[in-house]
Amino acid sequence: MVPGAEFDSYYGRPIIKQPTWKTPDVPLYLFVGGLAGASAVLAEGAALTGRPALARVARLAAASGAGVGTIALIHDLGRPERFLNMLRVFKPTSPLSVGSFILAPFATLSSAAAACQVTGWLPGVERLSGVGAAVFGPALATYTGALICNTAVPAWHEAYREMPFIFGGSGATAAGGLAMVFTPVAQAAPARRMLIAGAAVEIAAAESLVRRLGMVAEPYQQGRPGFFMKTARATTAVAAGATLLLGRRSRVASAIAGGACVAASLLTRFGIFEAGMASANDPKYTVVPQRERVRARQAAQAAVAQ
Template sequence: MPRRRDEMVPDAEFRSYYGQPVIKPPIWHEPHMPTYLYLGGLSGAASTMAAVARLSGDRRLEFSSRLIAFAGGTAGAAFLVAELGRPERFLNMLRVFKTSSPMSVGSWTLAAQGGLTAVGAASAVTGVLPLVGDAASLASGVTGTLMATYTAVLLADTAVPIWHEGRRELPFLFAGSAMASAGGMAMLTTPRAQAGPARAATVLGAAVETAAGAIMERRLGMLSEPYHSGKAGRLMRASRVLTAGGGLLAAVAGRSRALTALSGLAVTAGALCTRFAVLEAGRVSAVDPKYTVVPQRERLDAGRPASVPGR
């Protein structure tokens, strides 16, 4: 009498994928993509700062923030096009609008942000159509909030383990980093006597970024290993030192030109290191199968459903 199939085939003990990656690693390039992530966040946070300055009547800070938002958005778009390879690829992403797709929402947000910041900056420089420029600046405060965080959502909506499992904290990490870098740039381009709000934004942004990073790494447990070793670890450590140091300098800078400059440069460098570290950690966690397999087995053993990107 033939044996049943379940008697002939033993239970498989899946422990690895023969040493091969379970998922494809991200193919984004350096310095194009991490620099775009930084510049997009900078533009978004600066737009929000400009809108707040307009509502509070701080015209000098608003002027600086409008120009920072436009410059960051324009340079960021150039890096994105360089990443895509051909400009028409970005235009193709605007053929449809899907609220369920972070890439689609982000593409339209970037397009709106670019147009609004261009109008706001042109009006601020030329003095032409000030009401239109003010309206565009206020509207860019809304798109700017999205710009400062959507790239984190874009990363978290992938199957890359360290990004997807860090989806709760990544938006706060990127938002804090964007706020700190926008505040730092505003400190460098605004007279020190009028840069108080920019210094406050730098301090708050540095604190949010530092706290979000610490909470994320603690919650990720074993998955956070790439943030502590290799290239990603070195970049993340540099980011912590630069961001925290820049925030502290901003808090005590006052009217000191040297401390203001050091603070602005430190938080800017820290924000760049954060983006490079996050992308490098994503590559490491995608290439090593244990970062995909071990969390899945732990969820299965605990009887919890799998976490699926996009759901």
């Protein structure tokens, strides 16, 4: 019998270049972006429903996440002026350009809202800034999914349908979880609902990704990224169940479940990042899908010719 083909590349080099993004800068940026964006939405909901303790925690989380994310992004770029240069031109076809024009106003608005919340000054500015941050929040939480999918990395590029939902759901889970850690149970109902809804969206999208991508999804299931993804998914499911059953009754259970979801969301980002790097290094994840697409086109052309 003929042995199975071993996919390799010229002189053992990967077929595509591995992204030059730094670790932990980029995975951390992906995480805090989702956390900050969802927290801004949660903060505005808390303000509208008269939950000052929850609004305070969520506003601080949004501002802190934006600040940490900006620092991580600048550190990955190497020099601050590189981030400023991205704001010179708006390029709708570039997720990185669009993301820069999302992050900059979001960071400004969320910081203003948090400063007014802490000092008690200018409540009108706080509300306007909070509304503005909440408008940019969903885009900040999900655009990073589109950013990594707009690459040649097979495990990311082929997951373009599910990745924004995974990022958005994971960000909502983290934002709700962080708020549950620091907010009294009586005011944390919106945070609990956000956590449970985010967990459901994230887990469903991750399962859809694995089923649809087939072989290309292997890096999400194997090695260290596979361990990260499986651990994050199991932790999220258990913590969401605990939140549903015990979140409104026990302050301790609420805090533990919330903290677990924050950790799971961070693991998800590192798992996705490392899975992409692994797929970029293995030629088969580039070669096999290309050959399958060629065969599909040839079959379609033959069917038309007949």
